[in-house]
Each structure stands twice: as C-alpha cells, then as structure tokens.
Amino acid sequence: MATAQLAGRRPLWPLIRQYMTVFDGPLAIIVFLIFAVSTITMYSAGLDFPGRVEDHLRNIIVSFVIMWIAAVVPPQTLMRFALPIYTVGVALLVAVAMFGLIKKGARRWLNVGVVIQPSEILKIAAPLMLAWFFQKREGMIRWQDFIIAALLLLIPFGLIAKQPDLGTAILVGAAGFYVIFLAGLSWKVMFGLVLAGGASLPVVWSMLHDYQRARVMTLIDPTTDPLGKGFHIIQSMIAIGSGGVAGKGWMSGTQAHLEFIPERTTDFIFAVYSEEFGLIGNCVLLVLYLLLIGRGLLISANAPSLFSRLMGGAITMIFFTYAFVNMGMVSGILPVVGVPLPFMSYGGTAFVTLGLGIGILMSIQRHRKLVQT
Template sequence: MIEFKQFWYYLTRYIDGFLIAGILLLMFVGLTTLYSATGANLGKVCNQAINMLIALVIMWLIANIPLQQIMRLALPIYFLGMVLLIGVALFGEINNGARRWLDIGVTRIQPSELMKIAVPLMMAWYFDKHEITLRFRDYVGATLLLLLPVALILRQPDLGTALLIAVSGFYVLFLAGLSSRVILGSLITGLCSMPLLWSFMHDYQRRRITTLLDPSQDALGAGYHTIQSTIAIGSGGIVGKGWQNGTQTQLDFLPEQSTDFIFAVFSEEFGLVGNVLLLLLYLAIIGRCLVITANASTQFTRLIAGSITLTFFTYIFVNMGMVSGILPVVGVPLPLISYGGTSIVTMLLGFGILMSIKTHPKLVKT
C-alpha cells in the first residue's frame, strides 16, 4: 500500500489535478462522439485512444521538465522547425496541390504542427532575454521570428495553420506589452490591404470566403460543408436526437464528420444542452489555464502560458464558428474531440508546459 502511494505520488506530483480532469473528460466526449461519427468503427476509435495515450505520456514528460530546461530548448526547436519547413519547400510530398508533408524515411511528418508550439516558445524566450532593455526594435525582431515560418507555411499552401501560428505569435506580442496604437494601426493596414491580398489568394481560398457569404451559390461544391453542418446543428434542437441517432451523420450527408466537422455530429446528437455543457467544460479548462498564467513568476512563463491558453481558445472559437457557418472553412480541428494524432499531441504538449509552470514555481527565477 505504501509502495502504491509512493508510485502515485511520483506519477502525479507535477500534474495539475483540475486540468487533467478536464482533459480526460474532453477525451471521453471525443471518443464517444467519434464512435458515432464513424458508424461504430471500433478500430478507428482504438487508434484515437492510442493517439490520446501517446499524447498523455508526452504531456507527463513535459510536465516533469523544469522550465529552465524548456527555455533552453526554445532556440533548438525553432531552428529545427525552420529547417524542416525549408525541407518541405524543397523536397516535400505534394498531395491535392499542397506541399505540406516531409518523408523522413521512417514516417511522414508535418513540420507546421511543430511550429504551433515552437513559434510562441521562441518568441517568449526572445522577450525574456530582452526584458530589461525592451524597445520597439525588439518587437520588430520578434515579429520577424513569427513571419518567417508563417511565410513558409503560406507557401505550401496552408492558410489555416499559418493563421493559427500568426495568432499565437500575436498573443505573445500583445502580452509582452505591444502598444495598442501599433496593434490598431496594423489592423487598419491589414483591412486596407485586403484587395491586394485577395489577388494573391488561391482559387480555393477565395471560394471559401465567397461561400461564407452565400453557401447556396455552390450548394454541391464549396458550400456543401457549411450547408450540411448547419442543418445538423439545427436539427439537434434543444436536447438532440440521441447518441448514434443523428440522421445527417448516420446517412453520411455530413462531410469530414470525424475530423473538422465533428462538432456538428455532437450538436445533432446532444442538442443545445450538450453544446452548453461542452462549452462549460472548455471554459473551465481555459479558466484554469488563465489562473496558471496569472500566477506565472517570470516573463517567459507568463508569455508562453498566456499564448498557449489563448491559442486553445482560438482553436475552439474558429472550429465552432466554421461549423456553424459564421467563419470560413479553414480546416481547424476541435481540440481533443476531432480525430487525429498530430493535433492532440501538439495540444497536450502545450498543456504539459502549463503544468510545468504550475508545479515548478521554485525552479523558475523570480
């Protein structure tokens, strides 16, 4: 009995109990919804469970690493990610007109996923090094660290991932104290340059925007996803049709129902009540992450914790907005719910960093 208590102590001493409880609940919801979305495909559910288990192990390992060591990894991880992105540009595999994957012999990897953590980690490290003498030129330097990988990812092209990385980097800039006048000026400049940006967009990216305004203009093409997902959400009503009883899902009208549009499956089966409970669970996790951010003791920990938390919120907002038809379809998964191993590993790696910040306060400089 004593040995078990010791084992349990060493297993959980760097794990935040509230946060891990919320994560495990979301994973349970994800597996339950996935079982229905795949037509009771137990093999796919088991694969996802294995992905989750691997991600949990990675989260546990990161949570046990003191923050000084994570800080030392910021530059090498960023440099490795940039090398891999250049490798994708030169030697990457082309699928459906996009060059996003790199074959390294043993397996294929998507380096842009690594940059979702590497970019805010690097920017937080950069601001921590310049904390005492922080000037406007330091913000310019941090912006360059952000724009280089974003430009390479846009070239693939992968607009959704590029925007998410840009947003995560912006959160670091904002939390580091970037002037509101600069932010407002950049926003106005961006809006004024929209006609120019439109000319550089790919045809499929333009269709996503025009389809958002009127999905019926291409009901069997670009607008099909939005039309079917909104029908599924609306048909769920207040309490939903019940688990495995969603007609849009079970009759295969809903596309990408196990990945990007799994929220529509959940909405159809569990209705408004289920959506409210899911949102409350997400909000509880975000709230806990904000508490960890507020209690962070250094510039580095505050910036990386805040960026991870706000990026997690952005994933939720963009996916639900996309499925509900209020945002363009950009291929963003619903965190810890959608099928896919890479996104879950990336997300839990970030949560591992948050847990390390929470449980290693004495090991971080003050």
C-alpha cells in the same frame, strides 16, 4: 518472516502518487472530461470507420504520455531549447519548400525516413522562440524588439502559407501574436495594424488561391454551390439546427449516420456532437473549454518568470483560437480552414501538439510550486 517482508514493502499508492503529482489537478480533470465527451462522440461519428475509435483512444493515451513528459521538464530547460527547436523547425519548412512531398496539390510533408509535417512543430516552436526572445530583454524591451519579434514570426508564417496551409499558418501566427501582445504591444500599434490589415484586403485577396477565394465566397452564400463547395457548410448547419435544445440522442443523428456530414470524425465532429446533444450539450462543451482557458490563464498569471507567463498565456489562447475557429467554421460564420476541435477531432498530430501544450502549462504550475516550497 512474512510480516517482515510486508513491512519492507512500500505501499503502492505513494509509488503511483509521486508520478501522478506532476499533473495539475484542476487542469487534468477538465482535460479528462473533454476526452470523455470526445470518446462518446467519436464512437457515434466513427461507426462507419473501422478502427477509428481504437485509434482515437490510442491518441488520447499518447497525448497523456506527452503531457506527463512535458510536465516533468522544467520551464528553464524548455527555454534553453527554444532557439534550436525554432531553427530546426524553420529549416525543415525550407526543406519542404524545396523538395517536400505533394499531396492533393499542397507541398506540406517531408520524408526523413518517416513522413512528417514540419509546420506542426512551429505551433509550439514559434511562441517558444518569441517567449525566449522577450525573456532575454526583460525590463528593457524597446519598440525595435517588437519588429524583430514580428519578423521571427513572419518567417514560419510565410513558409507555411506558401505550402499552402492557411489553417496551420493562422494557428502559428495567432500563437506568436499572443506572445507579442502579452509582452506589452501597444494598443495604438494594434489599432494601426487593424487599419493596415483592412486597407490591404484587396492585395491579400489577389494573393489567395482559387480554392481559398471559393471558401470565402461560400461563407457569404453557401447556396450558390449547394452540392459542391457549399455542401459541407449547409449540411453542418442543418445538423446543428436539427439538434434543437436537447439533441436527437446519442447515435441518433440522421445527418451523421446517413453520411450527409463530410469529415465528420475530424474537422466537422462538432456538427455530429451538436445534432446528437443539442444546445444543452453545446453549453456543456463550451463550459469545459472556458474552464480550460480560465485555468490556463490563472496558471500563466501566477508564473514566476516572464518566459513562463508569455508561453503559458500563448498556449492557453491558442486553445481558444482552435475552438473558436472550428466552431465558427462548422456553424457557418467563418470560412472552412481545416482547424480541428481541441481533443475532440480525430488526428494523432493534433493530439500530440495539444497534449504538449497542456503539459507545458502543468510544468509551469508544478515548478512554480516547487520554487515556493
């Protein structure tokens, strides 16, 4: 009787395996390693913030759940929702501009029963919409289509920049630009855009808010206001430099634990990591990000449809933008614009957005294999 019952039971591993195979193995391992590094760093950076590590672990779990859900959804299904998601996202941005909540001088949030930040939706919705747009015109893309795509991108970009939220606007603009570029934008046009952008700098400067101009001036010479606007940059550069080659050791960073580094669990967590793990640790983290980007580009290159290739390529390059901008601003080579370090900085919204992006890449890879079989 007992033997018959055991024979009727299915082994546990095959049951688990059918749910785990939705993950792309190499990509999942890379992300897991970054999560491990981020948890170790957050434990040290968040000592003076009760519950911060627990919340960070919760965000990691939520991110994995989002990855799994996104990996299960076929790219074709995702494409069908591109226009509705983009439309809802832009409508919410308009609602924010009209009657959004104001915090610290910025109108970025909307109360719809719960307080949300609609601009986060456009980090995925904008490239999703543009990828859908070019998929519909596959094989007959004209120069007019690039103009329409640019307008579709400028609408959310302008609404987000007006809030003001320059960091998110840059990320949304970059994500959309990557789609337009991968769709076949001419290098001549890009060169012309660079020249036009350079010529328009005086106009752009006049449109910036006072605090945004101060960030640019602080980048040029942070010592002009060492205890004010230049404090973040100066202290983070000291932390990075004092880490040396091998670092001061885990939980031994003086700049972090003496509270000289502001926002050390969020935008400036790279300074904490650099001080404690030094140049060697930085190289390890850079290799992990490069592996993530390389795997994402490989998945995108082998995708079966134009939509999947454009969407996958844009998501992969947005990870590069996140990492480059964050490390650049913490190192003092870019202005401070409030961009988190992927899967390292504390923040639930960023984890959800980035987890969704990784999940979409896994979906592209998984359903390509299903098509081939």
